[in-house]
Amino acid sequence: MAGSTFGKKFKVMTWGESHGQALGVVIDGCPAGLMLNEDDIQKYLDLRKPGQNKYATQRNEDDKVEILSGIFQGKTTGTPISLIIYNKSQRSSDYSEIASYYRPGHADYTFDIKYGFRDYRGGGRSSGRETTARVAAGAIALKLLGLFGVEFTTYAKQIGPFEINMDNFDKSNISEDLLRMPDKETSLKAQEYLDKVRAEKDSVGGIIECRIDGVYPGLGDPVFDKLDARLAYAIMSIGAVKGIEFGEGFNVANLKGSENNDEFYINKDVSNKSFDLIKDVSKKTNHSGGVLGGMSDGSTIVFRCAIKPTPSIAKEQRTINKNGEDITVSIKGRHDPIIVPRAVVVVEAMAALTILDAMLENMGTTVQM
């Protein structure tokens, strides 16, 4: 019931509906002394902004963030940071149609059962627009993690049947690419495919991959609060995600132990000096995806998540209405034919919130500290 709160130390509470007055987030637990202004957040928020290209919702939103508290003289004070984004595009639409039936693939049906009724305007609280607040909070986490050398690379790995060729991997292409792919060639093929599917009034799914470098080893706990378990929770909490895997992921079913284990190696000759367990050790492979026994192992954390095709499609579908009648619907409105490109930054934001929280949680693990 109180499911809009995330994190233990860097605690985030989001609020707001798609077509309400505003959306926002309060962050309780941001360390004091971080230089922070609205631009830091706005830049990141702009990455998920609608209306940027032909594959993104044509909704005209500025998504202008305001900081209402927690900053003084340009720095975080250690007290709650309240961020607000007013909804500019609250058109007084006619919602009577969408209010009357249950859209397939949406939360309309479960919302009505759980709460007795729902805010049906634009999907209400279950709209993808809810992720705006996550991204705003994630921007702060990312800035803080950046100070500690943690770096994220997140991109579309697959769109429909088109998967990137790792040999063509070009990191610089991600931010420019309409589909957030690091492989221009595959992106063009996927775009062609998208145009075709959109013409059929249908939509497409895909896979996002996230790579996190510079994570200090030892984050995460050995039993329930494993780092990968916490990341899985965070990523699966994004509406369209249907699966997550780390390192070899589902492919481990096909591997033998000798193929899946990552051997350890000494980086260099340590005979003349004292051995440093962190700096002098490496793995040549990373089948584990950077996590061993639930704790970061110092190598790149790698995970992938599956994003379902946009459920709102203009193609005719069968469903039921509130009167208990079988009907046929065609969802109108401004809907992306693909969720993946805009979800890239949401996945990254949730991963950043998780890593930062695990880092703050990790303090005090030993008496020596």
Added chain:
Amino acid sequence: MAGSTFGKKFKVMTWGESHGQALGVVIDGCPAGLMLNEDDIQKYLDLRKPGQNKYATQRNEDDKVEILSGIFQGKTTGTPISLIIYNKSQRSSDYSEIASYYRPGHADYTFDIKYGFRDYRGGGRSSGRETTARVAAGAIALKLLGLFGVEFTTYAKQIGPFEINMDNFDKSNISEDLLRMPDKETSLKAQEYLDKVRAEKDSVGGIIECRIDGVYPGLGDPVFDKLDARLAYAIMSIGAVKGIEFGEGFNVANLKGSENNDEFYINKDVSNKSFDLIKDVSKKTNHSGGVLGGMSDGSTIVFRCAIKPTPSIAKEQRTINKNGEDITVSIKGRHDPIIVPRAVVVVEAMAALTILDAMLENMGTTVQM
């Protein structure tokens, strides 16, 4: 750091090391009035017991559970239930070898970095034996869920390259099958394969599938605490799990919206009576895996998780020791060539703990209640 606690209302704290004196769990938040005795737990615990057949650790453990508190006159009192399982097999082995190096695919390395040292006897807290306590707690959750009509069907779906044929699905075979497969034919092929791999001193991975029927719709919350997010956290917290997916899972990348959406239908003629949103509605497909917008939708909850091959293999591997030297090791001892069969009950236990917790959390969602 405090990562051995699970759940919000049905709160579970596990403790104990593989070769310590005992393992156990305390459950804080079990509703009062449930008939419960040690047999209820023992029966379920026996399903993951080692030494049952040739594919399971030959460790000789009774895993006899004792209830130390929280029960009076055969019923739960609402106060903490403390369960203990003494370790019978604490052989005073020579651990000097395992203490000296870092096993590939294990938590040895990350444990030393995080905590400064580790209990290396049998893997300490990161041993699969830790899951005994989860299963014991899960047995109580399952008994309680059973009263509400919730039923679990959990089995090995794939072992190495051998995946079950759903046409041969025979639920009754699961408990008898050495590999917990519901398809005898595939199981025999997988067993042959396992014998071969074991002879090569290697190990095999696989996939477990869990189906949960009878879950009341509306469990889980629409934003962070989605039911699938919570299940993902629970299942990914099991040591060997490297990925989880719901319904179509990673296959959504290949589907169109019109293929992935589940249409709603009216079960029967409702024209003569008032329409019941729960009883009169069904989906003909279940691509979503029983969860819509993070809330259970009343259909079967379906997820799969990937289990890595046993990391402890007798085959030679390279690694490093505590002196900073590159070495070659061959892990000795009683190790399963496959984790999957014994993990089936652990996956089910963690799913049961999650569903029960979500059910207790869901109370008070509306004022009418």
Added chain:
Amino acid sequence: MAGSTFGKKFKVMTWGESHGQALGVVIDGCPAGLMLNEDDIQKYLDLRKPGQNKYATQRNEDDKVEILSGIFQGKTTGTPISLIIYNKSQRSSDYSEIASYYRPGHADYTFDIKYGFRDYRGGGRSSGRETTARVAAGAIALKLLGLFGVEFTTYAKQIGPFEINMDNFDKSNISEDLLRMPDKETSLKAQEYLDKVRAEKDSVGGIIECRIDGVYPGLGDPVFDKLDARLAYAIMSIGAVKGIEFGEGFNVANLKGSENNDEFYINKDVSNKSFDLIKDVSKKTNHSGGVLGGMSDGSTIVFRCAIKPTPSIAKEQRTINKNGEDITVSIKGRHDPIIVPRAVVVVEAMAALTILDAMLENMGTTVQM
């Protein structure tokens, strides 16, 4: 660090500084279906509004609350309710003086040590103004509790040396009384005293009493989460509170067991019908203050808390400045000579948040439910 979050089920996160842009609160976990509008909150908020009479801060604030989310068609939706109160009176004062030294009795010194610096404008986050957000959230809790028949009576019991005479207790006087006392005669004496102390540039403390009727028995848990322990936490979290006691409170030190125990009695002849443990039982005394073994016992919950004199006084005091010099200061500005009257509603709001949370937590305590 993340200390601005309160409650487990009815979760409240407050934010905002005294002289920042706005203050607010997000409530995550309000049950769906409660009729709620801004007036419900505004009426209650007006009770703590400054500038109402000569004993309250002469600050000119409207404290106009806006609901930004969580309400649809006049009812709570079960999703987060975001409330905001803009600060109208952010005068661009000269804060250089207050920034330069540490006010006795304030958090200036501890804030600087903990966070490295502080928002010194009007006390920042440690201002009494922070309680506006608590009162706003409390208004919602009170409305919900009212539906279940829970009623609060909160008033000033003592101001300076003047304690009310229980024989003169007149509930209707509380809301009209400048000092929120239920005894007009004592209030007049206290007002005379206050005028005198204020002329001396000094301030006065007092005691607030809260009585809660209609609380269902069995709320609270028998070990750590006792209802009185949770109330103590809630009330002691109000800045000026220095102590709390239940029922006989500190007077128990002077009582014998036979004097302090409350005997149970049967209300009426139950011989002809089945005995109802709740309706047919009463205590003739209430030394326990309505809580037995940490659980509500069905009688009136009674507690008192001690409120310190306003620390900001115009009278000269010694202190130190940021340069490490001993100085003498006289605190200027609009400060109440007494905190008690305006704190009455804050105490009530925190008690309401606690009782409601315990009520929602209590659901699912037995299997029968």
Added chain:
Amino acid sequence: MAGSTFGKKFKVMTWGESHGQALGVVIDGCPAGLMLNEDDIQKYLDLRKPGQNKYATQRNEDDKVEILSGIFQGKTTGTPISLIIYNKSQRSSDYSEIASYYRPGHADYTFDIKYGFRDYRGGGRSSGRETTARVAAGAIALKLLGLFGVEFTTYAKQIGPFEINMDNFDKSNISEDLLRMPDKETSLKAQEYLDKVRAEKDSVGGIIECRIDGVYPGLGDPVFDKLDARLAYAIMSIGAVKGIEFGEGFNVANLKGSENNDEFYINKDVSNKSFDLIKDVSKKTNHSGGVLGGMSDGSTIVFRCAIKPTPSIAKEQRTINKNGEDITVSIKGRHDPIIVPRAVVVVEAMAALTILDAMLENMGTTVQM
């Protein structure tokens, strides 16, 4: 419902009933590397042991603690520490009488309402014996805090009408004194009084004071999680406590601001060196009790709590039985005529758990850390 868990980082879950098989506690979140053995805990546990003198229960219990997990090579490993104390004195008494009625001043009545029934043997979970587990956990917290220079002085300040004379304060007397008073003269008078009251089959209340030196300034958070609020929650969670106050406590009602504020002073000439906000500053008074704005201010933390007279008295009292009849009872058995002396160590243990938890929580408050 899940109310047997305490703490956020140093998380403690207690379990066990007075006459069950055993009592215990699991600590999830103890930092790794602390030297710890059973003696460390046993010594402290012995301070609350029954049967030590004529004012303590004549129950014959060894209260022998065993460590079941979390320690390796004499040091904490960072994983859960499980402690168990077997009940030796589970006499197969005849409990039919106590089962049949509701003892005044006890939780019998509220337990039956909340849970539907109760473990009536010796008070079950609501017995004072439950605090054994708190003391065991507290011993570990105290050892850890000792390494950081935090010191506790806890004693009986008042017993019945006899309050210690601070001029006679002799710390060394506390541990030897039958009543844990630091003033031998007052203790003798109180003992005489106790003998008299006991002969009347009655019992006596009192006040415990706790002083905590060496607490680093800045612990606790400025809004809800104030250090004094957390201490109030911890101390009020002890069964017999009816009130708590800090520094001047309830006396603030009688003070003026100029009397209650603590002025700051520079300790010495700082003109020649850089000013140290912690080392160079002191207060000459401590009316605040060591907490300012919810954060420790570096001076001694001082609180007092009121302990009610033992509710179990042999003197006749009226009450009701389960059949709905008014009856008269005289509670038999081995009961202390005064709770205070044995509660001293429980109060100290709960304070230690709170301070340690606040200290671990405080890590990461600023970016510089």
